[in-house]
Each structure stands twice: as C-alpha cells, then as structure tokens.
Amino acid sequence: MTTAKRGMDLLHDPVLNKSTAFSEAEKEALGIVGLTPDVNETMDLQLRRVMMQLGHKSTDLDRYIYLVNLLDHNETLFYRTIMSDPARFLPIVYDPTIGEACLKFGHIYRQTRGMYLSISRRGRVKEVLRNWPQKDIRFICVTDGGRILGLGDLGANGAGIPIGKLQLYTACAGVPPQYLLPMYLDAGTNNQEYLNDPLYLGMRKARPPTEELFSFVDEFVEAVQEVFPKCCIHFEDWTGVDAIHLLERYRQKYCVYNDDVQGTAGITLAGMINATKIKGTRLKDETYLFLGAGSAGVGLANLLCSALVAQGMTLQDAQSRVHMFDVNGLLESSRTDLVDFQKPYAHKHAPTRDFVAAVESIKPSTIIGVSTIGGAFTQDVIEAMSRINERPVILALSNPTEHAECTPQQAYMWSKGKAIYAAGVQFPPVHFNGQTFLPGQANNFYIFPAVGMAIFATQASRVTDEMFIEAAAAVADQVGPDLLKQGMLYPPQANILETEIQTAARVAQLVFDSGLARTPRPSDMVAFIRSHVYKPEYPLFA
Numbered sequence: 218m219t220t221a222k223r224g225m226d227l228l229h230d231p232v233l234n235k236s237t238a239f240s241e242a243e244k245e246a247l248g249i250v251g252l253t254p255d256v257n258e259t260m261d262l263q264l265r266r267v268m269m270q271l272g273h274k275s276t277d278l279d280r281y282i283y284l285v286n287l288l289d290h291n292e293t294l295f296y297r298t299i300m301s302d303p304a305r306f307l308p309i310v311y312d313p314t315i316g317e318a319c320l321k322f323g324h325i326y327r328q329t330r331g332m333y334l335s336i337s338r339r340g341r342v343k344e345v346l347r348n349w350p351q352k353d354i355r356f357i358c359v360t361d362g363g364r365i366l367g368l369g370d371l372g373a374n375g376a377g378i379p380i381g382k383l384q385l386y387t388a389c390a391g392v393p394p395q396y397l398l399p400m401y402l403d404a405g406t407n408n409q410e411y412l413n414d415p416l417y418l419g420m421r422k423a424r425p426p427t428e429e430l431f432s433f434v435d436e437f438v439e440a441v442q443e444v445f446p447k448c449c450i451h452f453e454d455w456t457g458v459d460a461i462h463l464l465e466r467y468r469q470k471y472c473v474y475n476d477d478v479q480g481t482a483g484i485t486l487a488g489m490i491n492a493t494k495i496k497g498t499r500l501k502d503e504t505y506l507f508l509g510a511g512s513a514g515v516g517l518a519n520l521l522c523s524a525l526v527a528q529g530m531t532l533q534d535a536q537s538r539v540h541m542f543d544v545n546g547l548l549e550s551s552r553t554d555l556v557d558f559q560k561p562y563a564h565k566h567a568p569t570r571d572f573v574a575a576v577e578s579i580k581p582s583t584i585i586g587v588s589t590i591g592g593a594f595t596q597d598v599i600e601a602m603s604r605i606n607e608r609p610v611i612l613a614l615s616n617p618t619e620h621a622e623c624t625p626q627q628a629y630m631w632s633k634g635k636a637i638y639a640a641g642v643q644f645p646p647v648h649f650n651g652q653t654f655l656p657g658q659a660n661n662f663y664i665f666p667a668v669g670m671a672i673f674a675t676q677a678s679r680v681t682d683e684m685f686i687e688a689a690a691a692v693a694d695q696v697g698p699d700l701l702k703q704g705m706l707y708p709p710q711a712n713i714l715e716t717e718i719q720t721a722a723r724v725a726q727l728v729f730d731s732g733l734a735r736t737p738r739p740s741d742m743v744a745f746i747r748s749h750v751y752k753p754e755y756p757l758f759a
C-alpha cells in the first residue's frame with residue numbers, strides 16, 4: 218500500500234496506524250523513525266497487550282470505553298481484537314453494554330464518529346453529507362434515537378447504536394469498514410432528563426410532529442441517493458410506528474431496510490424453525506402469542522405470515538395463528554386504539570388485560586416477548602404455558618438484560634426443564650436437574666450483517682422480505698442436532714464470521730435469482746462472498 222501521509226499524520230490516522238508494528242523499512246519510508254517505541258511487534262503481541270489491559274478493567278462499560286479508544290487509534294487492531302473472540306466481545310461493543318453506553322453517551326463522549334445531522338439543517342442535507350470524507354459509502358445505519366433498544370427515547374444518546382451496529386457488519390460478516398457510515402438524525406427528544414443535562418449532545422427541543430420529521434427524513438433519503446448512489450440505508454431504533462411507516466414509505470423505491478422490523482423478525486423466525494425441529498412439528502402447526510405489538514412484534518408477525526404463505530397457507534389462515542397483547546391488553550376486534558398495521562392480528566375474542574388468561578384461552582405453543590418489560594413472563598405465565606404444551610417455546614427478546622421478559626433460569630425452572638428458550642441478549646448455560654441447557658441469543662446480529670454482506674457483494678438494488686426469510690432459513694440450518702438437543706436454537710457465536718458468510722452466500726443467491734443484483738453472477742457463491750471479506754491485517758507500506 219502507498220500513502221501520501223507521513224510522520225505524525227500517519228500515526229494519527231486509525232486506518233493506517235500500525236502502532237508498534239511498523240517495520241524498520243516502513244519507519245524510514247514513512248518518516249516515523251523515533252516517533253514510536255523502537256520495536257517491530259507482531260499483531261499477536263499487540264493483541265496480548267490489549268487483552269492484558271482489558272483484564273485490568275473492572276466493568277464492561279470501562280472495556281467498551283477502552284475499545285472505542287483503541288478504534289480511534291488503530292482500527293485494524295480493534296477489529297482483530299473483537300474478531301478474535303466474538304462471543305466475549307459482542308456483549309461489550311454491542312448489546313447489553315452498548316445500552317449502558319448510550320444512556321451515558323454525552324458523559325463518556327471522547328471523539329466524534331459518524332455523522333450528526335440536525336433537522337435545523339433542512340434544505341442543506343446534501344451539502345452536509347458531502348462533508349463526509351469517504352465518497353463510496355454502501356451502508357448508512359440511521360437512527361433518530363426514538364426507541365433505543367428497550368430503553369425508550371434517548372435522543373442524541375442513541376448515536377451509539379448505529380456506531381455499534383455497523384461495527385458488527387465488519388466483525389460478524391466481514392463488510393470492510395470504510396464503506397460504513399453511522400448517522401444520527403437529530404429531531405430533538407422528549408426525554409426530559411436529557412433536555413436538562415448540560416452534557417447532552419443533541420438539540421434541546423421536543424420532537425416535532427410526524428409530518429415534519431418525515432419531510433426531514435425524505436430530504437435525507439433523497440440526498441443519500443445523490444451523494445452516495447450505491448448506498449443501502451439501514452433504519453435502526455426508531456419508534457415502532459415510525460419504523461414501520463418509514464419502511465413502507467421507501468422500500469419500493471430505494472435500497473432500504475429496517476433491522477428492528479426485518480432483522481429481528483429474521484432471527485426470531487430462525488429460532489421458531491429450530492424449535493419446531495426440536496418438537497417434531499411444522500411452523501404451520503404452531504400458535505403464537507406476542508407480548509408487545511410494536512415494530513419488532515408486527516415485523517415478526519408479518520415475516521412469519523409471509524413464510525407460512527410461502528409454505529402454502531392462505532394469508533388469512535396465517536394471520537389467524539398470530540395473536541398479540543400490548544399495554545392495553547389483547548389485540549381483538551373491539552379495540553379502537555389500534556394502528557393500521559396491528560389490525561390484521563386483532564381477532565374476535567373477549568377483551569382481556571390479563572396475559573395469563575390470554576395464554577389459557579388462546580393456548581399458544583410459542584410466546585414472544587417484545588414488550589421491553591423485564592420480568593413480564595412471570596412464573597404464572599410459564600406454568601400456564603407448560604400445562605398447555607409438552608415443550609413450550611419461550612422467546613424473551615427484550616433488552617438490555619434487565620428488560621428480558623424472563624431469564625433462562627426462570628424459564629427452565631418454572632417449566633421443569635420443558636421450555637425451549639431464547640433471549641435477545643447473551644446468557645450463560647444453565648444447569649438444572651442434572652441437565653445443561655444452552656439458551657440461544659435471538660439477536661438480529663446473526664441476520665443484518667449477513668444480509669448486509671450479501672447486499673454489498675451483489676450491489677443489490679432493493680432489500681426484500683424474502684431475503685430475511687432466506688437468511689432465517691440459512692441461520693437455522695447451521696445448528697446441528699447436538700446443539701438442538703441441548704435446546705440451542707442458534708449457531709455458536711465463536712464461529713460467527715463463518716456462519717454469516719454461509720448465510721450471506723444464500724441471500725446473495727436469492728438476490729441474483731430475483732434479478733436485483735448489479736454485479737455479474739459468480740459460479741461459486743461462497744467463494745464470491747469470501748472474496749469480499751475484510752481481514753484485520755495491517756497493510757504493508759511499500
């Protein structure tokens with residue numbers, strides 16, 4: 218590699234910096250003799266130092282801050298570190314630690330990353346986007362901080378989420394980091410605590426009416442088409458209603474998707490497929506009851522119904538298997554407070570605000586927690602599910618950890634070891650009654666990086682639900698019988714890159730089959746994906 222940068226300029230560029238790993242010849246050529254310790258270390262040795270320093274930190278938030286700092290200095294070593302042990306580092310650079318980091322974003326802030334675009338820049342969005350130094354951007358992950366994880370409206374503190382999500386494109390699926398742009402659209406916040414916090418890093422204004430917000434988002438989405446014509450826009454952590462409406466607004470016209478609507482749906486569908494393998498049933502035999510009817514719930518219900526329709530069911534029949542329960546009780550036909558996209562799941566049923574009663578009456582085989590309410594799956598709920606089902610499927614997806622509807626210990630204990638369980642965050646194995654259960658992590662990080670890699674490699678012009686259904690099937694297929702036997706619905710995280718390469722290859726195949734690719738079709742799809750994968754290795758400067 219050649220670069221015009223020399224001396225301190227080069228050492229201060231995190232993409233080019235090799236810290237203590239420059240060779241003697243490189244030091245001479247790049248004018249950095251004397252500017253670093255006079256050694257030539259391997260990256261393995263550097264990794265040892267990183268691990269040692271991480272070992273001295275006492276909390277995951279401190280480890281998060283340390284790793285962000287490493288990224289600010291040396292991008293290659295950062296990715297080398299997290300890719301060396303994904304099961305250990307995902308919970309630090311991502312959920313659940315990132316939830317805590319977002320809550321304190323304005324307090325732990327050190328260095329800018331990504332872009333911050335305020336609604337006050339309306340009319341100038343294109344010009345602002347052109348300030349970004351990279352010209353070939355393939356993914357923008359964008360939030361308005363409206364609903365960050367299960368934490369609610371965090372405004373500008375939500376800017377940590379697009380940063381973390383895009384790091385997973387690289388760490389989990391190998392999308393090269395220079396093509397990724399995290400973006401925070403600042404339309405204000407209704408979070409009074411932040412509005413009062415002098416260290417808050419966003420506009421001190423209440424959120425505008427939806428029309429005003431959407432017209433700002435329109436300008437943004439249209440500007441992206443012009444400034445970054447190959448870019449896919451990934452929407453993340455908007456409020457449920459905005460998430461679904463914005464997806465519908467753009468999906469036919471532009472290359473966009475919503476991870477909370479489609480990615481979470483994909484990974485949950487994968488878990489549902491594997492739960493039926495454990496039970497010896499089929500998806501179409503199951504009945505589903507959701508706790509929560511926001512973007513994740515409705516997104517999953519829609520994707521699940523599409524998958525059932527693809528298996529030969531009518532849409533109406535598929536929808537009749539899906540029931541939902543939210544803060545105002547069971548969604549049923551007499552409810553007058555429902556949003557358009559919730560109505561297909563409001564069936565004829567007596568009104569009830571009692572979830573256990575709803576379980577007893579509907580007799581679901583699977584309950585899905587997307588409520589953000591920690592502990593909502595009480596002992597009564599799990600016991601009712603266990604009376605109705607030989608193997609109740611309990612998916613407690615809300616996050617971070619304290620928001621999970623129940624813990625795996627609770628699910629296994631209250632069901633006497635019968636539950637098939639997954640959560641949205643990572644939990645350790647559970648030993649119960651002489652058996653070891655492996656609670657899977659039903660998190661969209663198995664899906665969005667792989668779908669992203671497929672889009673990147675094929676330069677797909679649109680993102681379809683079928684791509685998420687295919688990703689779900691591909692992830693499900695990668696869990697072997699031994700793991701299924703221990704109740705594990707998802708592939709091990711230690712091997713995440715390989716899992717996502719295989720998933721991306723299947724999605725890429727579908728992109729070519731659907732005529733959405735803008736690159737020539739390769740003969741070997743896995744090799745094609747592999748040829749695009751980023752490796753955390755230093756360049757040799759010649």
Ligand SMILES: O=C([O-])CC(=O)C(=O)O
Pocket residue numbers: 312365366367454476477481616641660661
């Ligand atoms: O980030 C996660 O872990 C899952 C997710 O998309 C969300 O909760 O909004």
Ligand SMILES: [Mg+2]
Pocket residue numbers: 366453454476477
């Ligand atoms: Mg999200």
